Amino acid sequence: MSSEKRSQLFGVMGEFSTPEDLLAATKKAREAGYKHVEAYTPFPIEGLAEAEGFKWTAVPLLTLIGGIGGGLSGFGLQYWVAAITYPLNIGGRPLNSWPAFIPVTFELTVLGASIFAVVGMLALNKLPQPYHPVFNVDRFGQASTDKFFLCIEARDPKFELAETSKFLQSLHAEHVNEVKDEE
């Protein structure tokens, strides 16, 4: 139906006015057997990701790894500098004066964990990603203001354009739009 030859269907998107409607619709879509559903909202809504079947995120694990890595390399650096490569005998005190190394170890633990948390979050979200098919929907600009969107993606085995559009309408979506992906 599209005039552009090389565009293909990414999915169907329904628009809702309240977070409660969206959450209910997401649950119903999952119950109806759709697997590739994604909701888009202007602020985080409790339980929405879980309703989509997305329960576990690797961000905390990455943060832990970053923190441990930062701490170990921080202490290792100081030990190597103070005890191995540049030993300074000051009043016969031990070269590995570890209590004095704690502040820098702590700071680098926090630094490593924070960088891993942020970069990990962006990478798992596949950002930066300037183009995404959902941006082709005109009304999608409202997703960052006051509208709530639910997209059922075409790669879902149960997806069928007419059927799925009707399904979204039955959930009281205010507007139902096709989402085109321009190759």
Add this chain to the structure above:
Amino acid sequence: MSATQDLRLGQEPEPWLESGHTYASVTDKISSAVLTRPVGIGWLAGFALAFSVVMMLFVAIAWLITKGVGIWGINIPIGWGFAIVNFVWWIGIGHAGTLISAILYLLNQKWRTSINRFAEAMTLFAVACAGLFPLIHTGRPWMAYYMFPYPSTMGIWPQFRSPLIWDVFAVSTYGTVSLLFWYVGLLPDLATLRDRAKTKWQQMIFGMLSMGWRGSARHWKRYQSAYLLLAGLATPLVLSVHTVVSFDFAVGIVPGWHTTIFPPYFVAGAIYSGFAMVLTLAIPMRAAYGMQDFITLRHLEQMAKVMLATGLIVAYGYFVEFFMAFYSGNKFDVFLANQRLHGPYSHFYFALILCNILTPQLLWFRKVRRNIAALFVMSLVINTGMWLERFVIVVISLTRDFMPSAWGRYSATVWDYATLVGTLGLFTMLIFLFVRGLPAIAISEMRELVHQESHGDGGHE
């Protein structure tokens, strides 16, 4: 958390957001300050003034680099002077931003929502001003990279047992983490600005900055996880930064510095001055941009309460310093305590007590806490007081250490003042740019607040 917020029985607590706001209205209101509001004469005048002060800062720094640190009032035995006083003062001011954005987030305090964004911006700009001072105080700022561990051809490495090196790591980590925290918080709002941008340039700039954020539920889940973790990481970090700054003093054996009360009392003082600075900024900003609906009187009152509490901790710190000096019986400590009261800089000490301990006691009165003009004046008084505190610590101890033959006097030169005032100009200029260039209040969090308030539940669990 509803009843504990307001102990006046039988009265509904005031809302954190004036009624009648919707998702769209908060978004419009905050984003229009960036996207559509014309540049006013007030903004231009303020910016021009701040910019000219920044030019003065550049002159002061250029002259410093040309002639060396001798243009300042420092000389042995007072090697630290204004540079370190200003450094400690600025870095302390930054602490309130992190406290608001991280600690109040962990404690589920809803009143942080409308002030966290510009408090974080204030942190970043304050850290930038702070970082300038140790850098130029080295005298050869182009060699500042010597402080970082890097494999140099000379085969030398930093001394990791020195608090000054700890400071390098603490401040640079603090700056980096504050920037990350700020940017993560901004991400959804940058997407909002991108979607509402009117001109090509705005679309391109906010489009790039927002990285293609589209607010999907999976994105939000990872986002919230990362944000919570950052808050958890920033909390011990902010406590560690001023602790490490206090180690610069406390690890030394100079009388008046060598005390264990320093870390907690520095942290409390940092938060104290930081909240004062948040008020100094929030009061004019809410008036100029009509943000009274978002930054309500109740917010200002809440900040006044935090100032009162941290001010009392600071007062306790002053008391313990005196008590320990006399209780220890150490004659140098006793002498120094007497010097604060009777020495050549005693007027600084009494001014400090007036600004930091006596004046803030007015905050016990609800009438004062809800009087905007009084709060504004008090925030300036407290910031002055906190600057005086650092002056007292640095100068009185250095001019009166163990041997009378090593005593000295300190007075700042015009270049010291030009640099201090110059950083105030830099800070103001950055704040002016910030309120026009980025959303000064976290829009997505305000939408969340609208959602929570409309559903009558107090805070998410």
